Amino acid sequence: MLDNNAILEMKNLDVAYGHAKALHDVSLSLKQGETSFVIGRNGAGKTTLLKTIIGLLKPLKGSIIYEGRDISGLPPERISLGGIRYVAQEKKVFGNLTVRENIELAAYGLGEPMEQALDKVLGLYPKIKNFLKMKAGQLSGGQRQILLIGRALVGEPKLLLVDEPTEGLAAIVIEDVTAILSRMKGRVSAMIVEQNLTLVSRLADRIFIMKEGKVEREMAGRSAILDTRELEQYL
């Protein structure tokens, strides 16, 4: 039975790379406006989970219900237009376009006026104004991540999927990324794959702990999440 307050529900999802199964019978539910985190060791299936939601991988069985509609097997562009955005782990921007053109490309594709899209990104991180004319390929890793998150917010998304947003970033940049994610909290639902437990404990409303392609455990509520020592055993 669909939870009326759920923005996303996955039911009995199996996903494989060729013959190797990566997700086994995964079922989970994410509520509207919630910031959820997915944690687990390497190979646990965290990235596979996000890639399946956005349509890069087709499930062998099971369903993905987004806002009451089954989106499993739809192509990524259709899922994006439906309001789900994906920020991949590799922090790849369109390096040959300027920062402004990167934002503009998203604005046109997702039907938001450019000025509004630009305001949204600048609102998140005003310093990016200095880099608008610069080729995005020349940005630092942290600036790229901020641009990617900002770009993902163009066009009023309802669900944001972010894969390892702080991986490989300097401490000061992690603070910037954390501040941006906390500003988004409550405004847009989010599912974030992350290993940084400090960030997880600061922002999470719900945590899915993955192990060997399964959701091993689910934790909800701030009080359950605040003890990071308990989470460490799953990393």
Add this chain to the structure above:
Amino acid sequence: MREMKGLMLKKEAEKTPGPMTDFLEFKRHLPKERVLLDLAIVAAAFVLLAPILKVQRVTDFMIFCIFVLSFDLLYGYMGRLSFGHMLFLGAGAYGGGLCIRYITKDPLLAILAGIVMAGLLAMLIGLIIVRTTGACFALINLAFNQVGFFLVLSVLRKITKGEDGLGVVPAGLGWLNLGSRPIMFGFVLFFLLLAFYVLRRVTTSPYGYLIRSIKEDETRVKFLGYNTFLYKWLTYVLAGCLAGLAGTLSALNYGYVNPNFMDTHRNVEVVFAALIGGAGNLYGSIIGGVVYMVISNYLAIYIPRWEMVLGIALLILVFRFRQGIWGYVRKKGAQRSISPEIGIEKG
């Protein structure tokens, strides 16, 4: 159920004004004065070259430049290397040639027929070809080119006159006689400037950003809600139409069309020209087209195996000037305009 969910998301997508609605919106990005300046520079360059290299030869150069521009839209901008682009040049040449032979001698209608012929062909085979990338894309294009070559050479011999080819003698354009070399020069220059203008507009619009982004990472473009297949197909058709224009102009300029216009071996010419000039830039295509034609026209007079020199030139380009002549010039220019303190472009 699946159709229903598809329909619901489709309706949502239709509400969204994608880049199709702003297909050629470029005014904010490129001022009109800048476009006019570009056109003036290109026109002045060819007008200045004409008395030095002879009008007929420069006319030929300009037609080749249109062909390189069309190829570069696919390769330089969208990152799809084709080894079969001669198919569209040939289709345009035969489209125009057959129009003059069997329908009307009006050169403008012949050009339209050539563009339509190449465009329809690109529309049809593009549905298959743009689904592929890399070597597969290059070789499927080559395969279709080879099929086209044998069609005009033998299967359609009754219409195309096979190896002998067709004479293409158009009527005058009002009081203008296209048989006159200076008039043909002006006629071709007009179409070169038109092609340059269209491409300048297209490549600096959001559509231009889109195809450049497809070159970089197609999957990530899909994350922004774009149906990349549609845009790749449109680009393929546009490139085919422009190559068709070059083909018809070539047939009009030479006064005949034969299977050599579709010869697969000649695909290497356009690839070399785009690499020499610098792929992914309109000026690069023009420079590459002219340099290649100068080498092939003049070097052959002095060196019997001039292709060897071209090969060496290409090796130097690959190892020393990977972005071609124009890319190198731009790089040097950009280095001068970068402030060493903060590493941000001035202005």
